Amino acid sequence: MRKHAASNPFAQKRELITVEDVVNSRLVADPLHKLDCCVISDGGAACVVTSAERAADLPNAAVYVLGGAHASTHQMNLSAMADLTVTGAAQCGPLAFRRAGITPADVDVAQLYDSFTITVLLTVEDLGFCAKGEGGAFVEDDGLGLAGRLPTNTDGGGLSACHPGMRGMFLIVESVRQLRGECGETQVPGAAIAVAHGTGGMLSASATLVLGRDAP
Amino acid sequence: MTDAATPSDPRPPKPRPAPVPDPDSAPYWAAAHDGRLVVQRCENCGTYQLYGRDRCLVCRGPVVWVEASGKGTVYSFTVIRQNYARPFRDWIPYVVALVDLVEGPRVMTNLVDCAPEEVAIGLAVRARFEPVSEEAGIALFELDR
Numbered sequence: 001m002r003k004h005a006a007s008n009p010f011a012q013k014r015e016l017i018t019v020e021d022v023v024n025s026r027l028v029a030d031p032l033h034k035l036d037c038c039v040i041s042d043g044g045a046a047c048v049v050t051s052a053e054r055a056a057d058l059p060n061a062a063v064y065v066l067g068g069a070h071a072s073t074h075q076m077n078l079s080a081m082a083d084l085t086v087t088g089a090a091q092c093g094p095l096a097f098r099r100a101g102i103t104p105a106d107v108d109v110a111q112l113y114d115s116f117t118i119t120v121l122l123t124v125e126d127l128g129f130c131a132k133g134e135g136g137a138f139v140e141d142d143g144l145g146l147a148g149r150l151p152t153n154t155d156g157g158g159l160s161a162c163h164p165g166m167r168g169m170f171l172i173v174e175s176v177r178q179l180r181g182e183c184g185e186t187q188v189p190g191a192a193i194a195v196a197h198g199t200g201g202m203l204s205a206s207a208t209l210v211l212g213r214d215a216p
Numbered sequence: 217m218t219d220a221a222t223p224s225d226p227r228p229p230k231p232r233p234a235p236v237p238d239p240d241s242a243p244y245w246a247a248a249h250d251g252r253l254v255v256q257r258c259e260n261c262g263t264y265q266l267y268g269r270d271r272c273l274v275c276r277g278p279v280v281w282v283e284a285s286g287k288g289t290v291y292s293f294t295v296i297r298q299n300y301a302r303p304f305r306d307w308i309p310y311v312v313a314l315v316d317l318v319e320g321p322r323v324m325t326n327l328v329d330c331a332p333e334e335v336a337i338g339l340a341v342r343a344r345f346e347p348v349s350e351e352a353g354i355a356l357f358e359l360d361r
Contacts, residue, residue, distance in 0.1 A: 029312075030295040030332075077267070079314055079324040084292055 001114070003145065005156025007185035012039045013160045022117075036117040038157075043164035045173045052215060063179040063211050066193070067100025069093075070207035078202045088206030089126035089197060096195075096208035097128075101216075104128045108191040109178045110150050111171035113199040114157045123197055124150065127208065146188060154178060154186040168198035172209065179213040230303035234349035240268040243281045248353035253286045253343045255319050266321035286343035287360065288315040291322060295332040311335050315357055329358045 005011035017035060025034040055062035071088035074080035097103060104127060112123045121135035129150050130138040137143075144152035155161045155174045162170065175194035177183050192213045199206050237245045244267065247254040255264045260277025264284075272279055293313035299305050311327040313335070327335055328344070340360040347353040 027295075027297045029297060032294075077324070079266075079322045084314075 001144070001153050001157045002160045003142075004154050004186050005160035008156050008161055011156040011161040012041055013156070032116055032118070035159075038115050038159050038163040038167075039161075041162040041164045043162045043170075045169035047169065047172050047176065061180050063176050063194075063213060064215055066102070066210040066212045066216055067096045067098070068207070068209045069095035069099060070205070071095075072201075072205050074202075074204045076202050076204060081203060084203075085122065085132070087122050087126050087199060087203050089123050089199070089208065092206050092208045093127035093197065096210050100193075100210035100212075102193060102210060106193050107150065107195050107210075109154060109175070109188040109194045110152045111154070111174045111194070111196045112152055112157075113167055113171060113197060114153060114159050115163070115167075115199070117159070119199055119203075120144075120152070120157075122203075123199065124152075126206075127195070127197060146186060151188045154183060154188065168196070168200070168207070171196035171198060172211075175209075175211050179211060225302065225305055227302070229306050232303060232346065232348050232354060235352050235354075237352055240270060242351070244268050245352035247281070247283075248345050248355050249347050249349075249351060250353070251345045253284045253317075253345075253355050254281045255284045255317065255321055256280065257282045264317075264319040264321050266317075266323055284317055284319050286355075288317040288323075288341055288343075288357070290314075290327070290335065290337050290339045290341060291316045292337060293327065293335050295335075313341075313357065315341055323355070325355060325357050327358065328356045334359065 002017050006014045006016055022033055022035040028034055028037055052062065069092040071091040073088040112120055114120045124130055124138055125132050125135045138149060143149040158167045175196045178188055178191045178194050181187060194211045196209045235245055244254055255266050256268055256279040257264050258272035258275060258277045258279050261272060261275045263272055263274045265273055291314040293311055295309050295311055297309045299308060309332055311332055313325055313327045314322055315325055316322050327341065341357040342360040343355045344358055345353045345355055
């Protein structure tokens with residue numbers, strides 16, 4: 001993530017960090033260290049939604065909504081969560097992929113909500129990019145890098161780029177940029193299918209959006 | 217990293233914040249004030265639940281408050297090492313835990329009177345109580361040694 005942020009002139013944190021830097025940063029709430037937590041930012045983002053027909057007349061290339069789904073799993077209290085290791089992504093992820101007619105293997109680039117490092121691990125597992133409990137191995141060795149198993153959070157994510165509270169909109173904006181080929185150094189070559197996944201509430205609200213470069 | 221953790225606060229300690237009871241929660245707070253832990257039981261399907269609600273979450277049946285054993289086990293926990301809000305900043309480091317009561321409901325609570333290093337998932341704990349107003353008390357938990 002930080003490597004991606006280093007290439008993003010708008011990212012809040014751009015200096016490269018190591019695993020040692022993370023585990024040596026002070027503890028905030030065990031086992032999360034400061035560098036396991038997202039940054040705190042001011043900021044905003046927006047996107048324009050219109051019909052494919054109308055978009056054809058617009059100056060910028062459109063991207064297409066291939067599928068989407070959301071899930072709400074419990075009320076706004078962590079004590080109401082049935083299993084701390086499974087989020088609503090396990091419900092809305094497969095549903096969104098089915099509606100889009102794709103599988104996780106078809107995804108070229110992902111923007112995954114990353115309030116904390118653990119949020120990313122839970123999400124890659126629950127969306128089906130790897131088996132439950134294998135998220136650590138999946139992200140290891142630059143697995144989420146541009147040449148990795150699943151290029152993820154190419155703007156640097158909430159952990160490095162920005163987190164003004166409503167991070168979800170940035171996930172969509174970065175997905176659109178990737179599909180338009182506008183990402184420069186962090187462009188995933190030939191990206192045709194992007195997934196934006198947001199997590200909210202107390203790990204209680206999840207939403208998955210599958211976007212495509214080409215008209216379905 | 218050289219940045220400081222929560223700086224110390226020269227002001228006198230602030231008491232634990234008191235809840236504002238509403239019709240759904242008042243029996244819970246009142247019982248805790250008197251040193252008892254109560255949970256809701258569904259009169260229809262028998263499911264136990266917390267926090268207090270008007271209906272059973274499972275079958276929408278009517279619920280009654282019943283006394284719980286006050287015993288449970290640690291489902292998960294964390295040690296809070298940064299919090300700028302009073303009075304919590306005065307307690308750092310302190311343990312926030314999710315405790316599974318033997319009756320079934322899971323509650324978020326503080327584990328007190330133990331070092332953070334002593335806490336582990338699965339440990340047996342029991343409730344103790346701290347009055348925080350004339351009408352409410354808070355259920356805290358301690359290790360059931």
